[in-house]
Each structure stands twice: as C-alpha cells, then as structure tokens.
Amino acid sequence: MSDKDTSDRSPTPNKGEPLRKFLVVVDGTPESEVALKFAARRALHTNGVVALFAILEPGDFQHWLGVESIMREEARQEAEAILHRLAAQVNDLTGRLPELIIREGKKAEQLKELIEEDHSIAILVLAAGTGKEGPGPLVQLVASAAENAFPIPVTVVPGSLTDEEIEVLA
Structure with missing residues (x-):
C-alpha cells in the first residue's frame, strides 16, 4: 500500500481502531474558531475527535538568521498559546482533549502531507472568511482545480455561523 492510499479511511471505526479525526486548521481568526466549534460538535455527535493544526509559514528574513530565529520562535509560541486556548474549548465541548x-512550511503543502500521513483524519473542516478579502486561501484552494483536491x-x-446555528447544523 502506498503512502497516498486512502482506502483505509473508514467513516466509522471498528472496535480497537482509532477514532476518526476532524481536522481544523487554526490561525487565530474568528473563522477558524467557527470551524473549530463545528468540528467539535460533529465529533461529539459522531464519537470522533478533533485535531487542531497550526502551520508556521516561512518568513522573509532568511538572510538575517538571528531575526529569523527569533521570529520563528515567537510564531511558535503564539501558535502554541492559540492551540492550548482552543484545546480547552474543544475539551469543554466534547469532553476530549484534541490532538x-x-x-512549519507552506500551508497547503503541510496540510496535504499531514492528511496523507495520518489516515485517521477523516474530514477537514474549514470556515469561509467573512471579509472583503474572500473566503480564505485554503477555501479557495479547495474550490479550485481538481489537482488541488484533498x-x-x-x-x-x-x-x-452563530453558536446556535452550529448546534443545529452539526
């Protein structure tokens, strides 16, 4: 079986198999928190778990190693703080701590690699942006050509979506 084979992605795990994961890309935006709440409610209603994924994109200071190192560490600390805050929300909603x-790397590449590596990830949950900038780069990627498909x-x-709307939909 190749690394890219997804035939073992079962929507309902058998006894002893890992629970299916709802993957949420978090970046501190209000939209990512909507996606998180939706994923948490779906996980609760389907006996799944949530995985929170933060991606540190490369900086533009590669010729300034000291500055790049400091910026990378600050970005990691900020991502960890966001993940821990959101993990508490997921735990409150589902009774389970998320993964x-x-x-580090480019968002789309890291996301695809993670999905290919972890076969218990069953569903990617994204929330469309609400601003004039558009739905967001990952949503645009999903909506684009088939070669970008997950x-x-x-x-x-x-x-x-409001919390009440999420409760009704999830």
Whole structure:
C-alpha cells in the first residue's frame, strides 16, 4: 500500500481502531474558531475527535538568521498559546482533549502531507472568511482545480455561523 492510499479511511471505526479525526486548521481568526466549534460538535455527535493544526509559514528574513530565529520562535509560541486556548474549548465541548499539531512550511503543502500521513483524519473542516478579502486561501484552494483536491471530504462552513446555528447544523 502506498503512502497516498486512502482506502483505509473508514467513516466509522471498528472496535480497537482509532477514532476518526476532524481536522481544523487554526490561525487565530474568528473563522477558524467557527470551524473549530463545528468540528467539535460533529465529533461529539459522531464519537470522533478533533485535531487542531497550526502551520508556521516561512518568513522573509532568511538572510538575517538571528531575526529569523527569533521570529520563528515567537510564531511558535503564539501558535502554541492559540492551540492550548482552543484545546480547552474543544475539551469543554466534547469532553476530549484534541490532538495538537504544529508544522512549519507552506500551508497547503503541510496540510496535504499531514492528511496523507495520518489516515485517521477523516474530514477537514474549514470556515469561509467573512471579509472583503474572500473566503480564505485554503477555501479557495479547495474550490479550485481538481489537482488541488484533498483525499478526504472537506466541510466548508460559513465563517459567520452563530453558536446556535452550529448546534443545529452539526
């Protein structure tokens, strides 16, 4: 079986198998918190778990190693703080602590690599941006050409959903 084979992604795990994961890319935006709440409610209702994924994108200071190192460490600390704050929310909503993942690199590449590596990730949950900038780069990627498709279902929820609307939908 190749690393890219997704045939073992089961929507309902058998006894002894890992629970299916709802993957949420978190970046501190209000939209990512909507995606998190939706994923947490879906996980609760389907006996799944949530995985929170923060991606540290490379900086533009590679010729200033000292500055780049400091900026990278500050970005990691900020991502860890966001992940821990959101993990508490997921725990409150589901009664389970989520998996926390931090990687460095380009968002789309790191996201695809993680999905290919972890076959218990069953669904990617994204929330569309609500600003004039558009739905966001990952949502745009999902909506673009087939060669950018992820090997799992992707749920895109409106970033403007209220907690009450999430409860009804999830």
